[in-house]
Every structure is written in structure tokens, then in C-alpha cells.
Amino acid sequence: MNTNRRNFIKKGLSFCTAPFLLDMFDIANEQNKYFVNNESLVEAKYYNKLDNKKIQCKLCPRECTIDNFERGYCGVRENREGVYYTLVHSQAVTFHVDPVEKKPLFHFLPGEEAFSFATVGCNVECKFCQNWQISQIRPEQTKNYYISPEKIAESTKKNNCKIIAYTYSEPVIFYEYMYDTILAGNKIGLKSVMISNGFINTEPLKKLCEIISAIKIDLKAITESFYKKYVNGELKPVLNSINLIKKSNVWLEIVYLVIPTLNDSEKEFKELSKWIKQNIGTDVPIHFTRFYPQYKLMNLPPTPIKTLNLAKEISESEGLKYVYVGNVPGNPGENTYCPKCKNVLIERTGYVIRANKIKNNHCSFCNNYIPGVFN
């Protein structure tokens, strides 16, 4: 490996960050109730026991059948003598305070900050993953920090955040940790938001929707072929999840990462918009975000701005009311407009809120109702 000034600085920063974060958030890296023989072991919630000490995971649509001492596709759940364990409960690999706009959630407590964290692991493998350094890794391959659900809730309060965000990798794979943390946060008046690929089975998602406040789903494409080739997943279960979330009381927003040549045709933008309109209505915000070369898709250029603007135009022409352009700081598509009077209601630059003209879910110019959680 070549050592140059850039690498040196990168490594230096990454080395410095974790201990600094521990100090910043007053998080003790100590072992406690979840540790068994120096490992963090909590029995998984959703699985069936099979013959010969095999188990079948029922958390996500992959439904891996797993032999003794083997792990599922996610790499963070292991069969030990016929009992299925999550290996990442209370094992955060990274945590940070982010503006909720970074998730992005634009109709959920705008301007508030979210205590955000993740464990390693993911139940798909997107070739364009921007966090592959933690999503495509196993827990024993990283430095993890013990932080209990209660401690996360406490740290969220201490850092003046109103929101706990489960993000960065794929929260579905640390479901039990997320679930316990939501409960701990709810007890002290915090909201929880999940940033997810939506690749989860119905039963665990229903249970989650009973306690969580908002979910952002990354809808990666509107074709099964894209999901198969570039995600190693399936589209249909994700669409089912979106429908289920919309029917619950959980606030929902959707992100569509526009990747040049792979999912950026006018036909796809139209199909996507029609599906949203027909299934979950025109009030659900959708964000068309800009792709940058990552992981296994280094051969494609960043998304042209005009493509993102085109996607926005098409969606709006199909009747969707809250269509945003993301990852393009300064683009007018970052703002929230009143669909009735067309005035700017929330003016954004990147993750910073410049002005907010929504009062009690209504446009302060024409009193039109604006859906979301604004208070």
C-alpha cells in the first residue's frame, strides 16, 4: 500500500475519531449484561428451529437457513447449537450527531439533530454502497463500542437531540438492539427514526411500526432486475414494506438514488411516480439523490444535475406534491414548497434550515395543510 500525505491524514483522522467520540458523547466502553464469555450475545427475535440444530431466520425476506456455527447473509447473526443469536446488540461501530435533514427526513422535526448510530452488517450488498466499510463487514473485524440502549437514550438527551436515528449500515440487521433502544428512548420522550432499505419481513416490521416515529426507505430502483443485479435483493418485499409503513402511523419518506445509466430513464421515473401515487399517495415526500462513485461502482460518473431535475419534473407532473433533489447543496429542489400557493415554506442549504414558514402543519401564506411531523 502506498503511503502518501492524503492516506496519512485519512488514517490519522480515523484513528483519532473513535476515542474522541467516546469522550464527546460520554459513552463508557464497558462490558455488561449482554456479554457472555466476552461476547455480546442476545437471542434473536425472529427465527424457527429446524432439525440437526439448523435454524431458519425469519427477520428479512432472505430467510437464511443456517447450520450450526454458521451465520446468515448479514454476517451478524449466528447459530450456536440451534439457538440463533445477534452478535451486535449494544455493539455500535459508529455514532454521531447529525441534522435530521442528513437522513434525509424533510418533513420530520426540521432543524432538529439526531443521535445517529450503527452496528456493522447489512442484509443486501449494493454495489454502490457508500458505507461499505461498515455494512459489508463482520463484527469481529471492527473495533466496536459497548453502548447499551439506555445509554444511547441518555446520551441523546445530553447532546440536546430529540431524535435517535438508526442509520449508516442497515438497522434491520440490528433489529433487537434498535427495538430495545426505541423503547428506552420512548420512555424519556425521544423520537426514533430508521433509515432502511425496507428489506424486512412483515411481522417484525409491524412490531417496529408500533413503537417507531419515522422511517426513511431507500427504494433503489423500480425493477426487479436492478435489485437482483446491483443490490442482491428483491424489489417486491421492499414495496410491501413501504405499503405497510404508510398504513401505520409512522411518518414515511422515500429516497431514490439516481445512478447514471442504471436506473435513470424517464420511463423508470414515471413508473416510480405512478406506483407511489397509486399505492401510498401524493403526500409522501420523495428525494431524488445524486450518486457519487462508490465501492464496486467506481466506473460511473456522478449523476448529472439535469437528470435529477428531470426526475423531479416527471414526479411532479405525475402529481407528487413533495419532490426533492438531494446531495446537491444549493439546488432549489432542496426547499419545501407549498403545493397550493407555491411559496417556499422551508428554505434549505445542504442540511441547514434557513427559514421555516410552516405553522402547525399549515402553510403560513395560504393555510394549506402540509403533511409531516413539524412539532
Next chain:
Amino acid sequence: MKINERRSFLQKLFSFAGLAFLGCKIKNENNERKSAIYTRSQSKVVICSDNKLRDSNNEIIEERLNILIDKAFNSYFNNQTKEILGAKINKNTRVSIKVNCLAGKGLSTEKKLAYFIAEKLINEFGLEKNSIIIWDRLSDDLERAGYEINTGKGIKCFGNDYVGYTDDVYFFGEAGSLLSKIVTEYSDVIINIPVLKDHGIVGLSGCLKNMFGAIHNPNKYHINVGDPYVADVYSISEIKSKVILHVCDATKLQYEGGPPFIPKYCENFNSIIISEDPVAIDYYLLKLIEEKRRVNSLKSLKEVGRYPYYIFTAADSDHNLGFASDDKINFVKVDL
């Protein structure tokens, strides 16, 4: 965003930067399909068996095992082991021996076999004991199979978890993985010693599949019955170029229920199978497992949806890792 102080802003900025550079990076140089160079017109596979390998307690008799291994080597290399293998191994070579210890004591690579090969390298090629590592995915796996972890002087024995994985991602085809540093930093050549067993997802765990133990994300590559992932992982240049010989521990054969050890599906097979061609051995192992399944009235791997097509993918022109057809393989059976 409520950032009131310069100090707070810088703290947040730096912690974000740290998150973005957690230390891994992509190795760009190898993002294209590259064909392996398999220049032979025919492969040779030696199956060396001894029906008196075990004592009355069903334990392997070490002396007979050693004779069996020597016989297998001599048959494969036409009594010129030292000359032929000597072109790839000398006293300064660092050799690692990849075993398969996932299934505990019942169905892991025989410890006696791994250490006899290590001793053979020392005695016949003049290697230092310190230059040899016996390894698998996790030290815990090795210990459960009866191996003693040694990270000090002498023949070393430990898992990938002891030394970790590369920062770089290595690519071939659909596979993209960090590699065990045992492969990249501690080995000049690798001798692969898999076992012979059925695999509940990818059909067969033999020579090709054993190299899943060299990557950080094997859980990602069992989908589609491992095809083309098993062939792709083996084709990663650092793996393909370093594995010089396969000595399959076929002292047992498990034809159903793998990869864990399930005694009712496991039989003594009392053989060592040796070749430089991993595809040819796996092709032979597949035939053995299918035949055992037939004899025991089990459905074929094809019928149960886990036929290891990856073996044939490994033989295609994109991978070119060896041969998977009878007319290209010279099977030599030797009985003691």
C-alpha cells in the same frame, strides 16, 4: 443545524471525517475479469486409499496415515516430489496450510494430516518451522477441532482473527473482499487441505469452497448456490497464484447435512486425494457425494436444488481454474 461554537463545529467536522475514512479502501487495480493461466492439457488426480487406516476404535493409525500421504505424493509427482514441488518451495519459502475446521472434531481436517505435511515440508524442503502456518477462519474453529493455537515459535497455528484482513478490497467477477493477511502478508505459497463434505447451501465443500476461509465476507457469497461466487473468490489473484497444491482429507465422507458434522450421514472413506487442479478434485468429490446419496436413497444434489454449478463455472474460459470433465482428467487410484 445548531452549531454555536467554533470548537463544537470542528469537533463535529473531524468526527464526521473519521466516519468517512474508517480505514478500508478499494483496490482499484483488479476490477476486471482476468483469466487464470491454466496451461495443462490434462489434469491428474490421485486417489490413495487404505482400508486398514483405522484401528478397532475407529481411530486413524498415524503411521499408516503418514504412509498414505507419502504414497499419494509419490504417485502424484511420479516419485519426484522434491524436484517438482521444489520448483515452488525452497527453504526460504513461507508456506501456509489451509485446513477446514468448521465442523469441530467430527469432520475437520485431521490434525495429524496437517502436521505431517508441515513436517514433510521441513524435512524434504528444508523449511524453518517458523515459516509454516496452519490456519483457518477463526482460532476458535481450530481449537474446537483439536488444534492448539500457537502464535510463537515453531509451526504456527491460528485463525484469520489473529492477524486480521487487508485494508484493500480485492475483486474478481462478482466477488469483492478483504483478504486474510495470512494470505497476503504471511504466505508465499498455500497448500489447501479441505475435507470432503456435503454443504447445505452450495452443495459441496471441497477445494474451491475452502478458500472462502480467506475472505472477510463469505456470508455474502452463498447465494445462488455459490455460483459464480465460489469460482470468483478462488480467482482473486492473491489466492489463485499462491495455492499450489490441494490435498483433500477424504478420510471421511459426509454426503448430507453438511457443513456441520452429522454422524448418521458420515462414513469412513480412508483416502487422500491430491492434485494441483482444484476443479478436478471437486468434480471427483461431486461424483462421490452423488453416488453416496444414490446408494443411501437420498435425492441427488440437483434434485434438492443445490447442485454445485460453480465447479463448472470454475472450469469456464473466464476462470480457467482447471478441468471438470472426464476426458480432461486422469484419475489414478492407488490402494495400500
